[in-house]
Amino acid sequence: RFTRRDGEQVWEEIQPGNASAWPTISGGIFEFGFSDALLQMWASYLAERAGALSDRFGTATVAEALTAHEVFDAALRSHESGSAESI
Structure with a gap:
């Protein structure tokens, strides 16, 4: 600084x-x-x-890992299409 x-x-x-x-x-x-x-x-x-x-904090659950993958997948699809994607 x-x-x-x-x-x-x-x-x-x-x-x-x-x-x-x-x-x-x-x-x-x-x-x-x-x-x-x-x-x-x-x-x-x-x-x-x-x-x-x-x-x-505990370790990530299977459900949390799946949700994270769904969010990342939607982000990739959104970037590709240029529109909002549902999750």
Whole structure:
């Protein structure tokens, strides 16, 4: 971001880190990657099965995945036809 300090122009970067839904060994000091995402999905799935999900988001259901595919399909058809498509 751009700011002025003591009459000088200053460009700054903010490094926010990250916070996962499930605790990790490294915490927020490293960049979140594919292996972290996979472990977060496993943790969510297993906690949901054990009834220990608490206030966290659960994994996507089959119905939710199907609805998402229907929305994406309608978007592709809409783009192709140039008109609104029903879902």
